[in-house]
Amino acid sequence: xxxxxxxxxxxxxxxxxxxxLECVQDMDHENMFWxxxxxxxxxxxxxxxxxxxxxxxxxxxxxxxxxxxxxxxxSLILESASTNQTSMYLCASSGGRGKxxxxxxxxxxxxxxx
Amino acid sequence: xQSVTQLDSQVPVFEEAPVELRCNYSSSVSVYLFWYVQYPxxxxxxxxxxxxxSTLVESINGFEAEFNKSQxxxxxxxxxxxxxxxxxxxxxxxxxxxxxxxxxxxQGTTLQVKP
Numbered sequence: 001x002x003x004x005x006x007x008x009x010x011x012x013x014x015x016x017x018x019x020x021l022e023c024v025q026d027m028d029h030e031n032m033f034w035x036x037x038x039x040x041x042x043x044x045x046x047x048x049x050x051x052x053x054x055x056x057x058x059x060x061x062x063x064x065x066x067x068x069x070x071x072x073x074x075s076l077i078l079e080s081a082s083t084n085q086t087s088m089y090l091c092a093s094s095g096g097r098g099k100x101x102x103x104x105x106x107x108x109x110x111x112x113x114x
Numbered sequence: 115x116q117s118v119t120q121l122d123s124q125v126p127v128f129e130e131a132p133v134e135l136r137c138n139y140s141s142s143v144s145v146y147l148f149w150y151v152q153y154p155x156x157x158x159x160x161x162x163x164x165x166x167x168s169t170l171v172e173s174i175n176g177f178e179a180e181f182n183k184s185q186x187x188x189x190x191x192x193x194x195x196x197x198x199x200x201x202x203x204x205x206x207x208x209x210x211x212x213x214x215x216x217x218x219x220x221q222g223t224t225l226q227v228k229p
Contacts, residue, residue: 004157031215033216035219040123040221040222041221042118042120042204042219042220042221042222043158043204043217043219044219045216045217048215048216050215058216090157090158092157092158094215101215102160102163103158103160103215103217104159105150105157105158105159106157107155107156107157108157
């Protein structure tokens, strides 16, 4: 079974803090993705990565950065958290580069920024 | 660019009744189509997908979806729902030419199955 784990299910941070969200997959997948999920907006892609040390912007990258130092780990960084970044964050992974493989999702991290 | 519209944000239905969750997409290029399901307090998981071949695709738990190219739709149906089908359902597309593995998701439809 593919497993995608996220470091926290719930997180509360203050405005201006630097926030790290961690995602680990155990299936040697090449592709990894970070989404945010908001009611009525569905899932929106923040960043994705095809390989170690490689990243590409998604549809809403502003205010976020990512890091992929190892194949199995993809981190999302909020450099200076703001209240409009309160959301559910979902990580996903899939197999081959550029392939239409099934994306496997983690359980999500619900981030609240006060 | 691609976009996906799920026409209903919530669909309440009684147990054992049929249900249809509607999905329309807009794209200037050919696309692959997906339905994902999110059960309460869980991440998303793939329900079914259309890549090529027969336009009618089925899932293991009784859902089916039909790709209609002329109407740019991929509606999800089930003839008889169970309480356990209560979840949020997301339609998604991915371009075929120059595929990058990226998915574009719709807004989601919450299916509420009542006893």
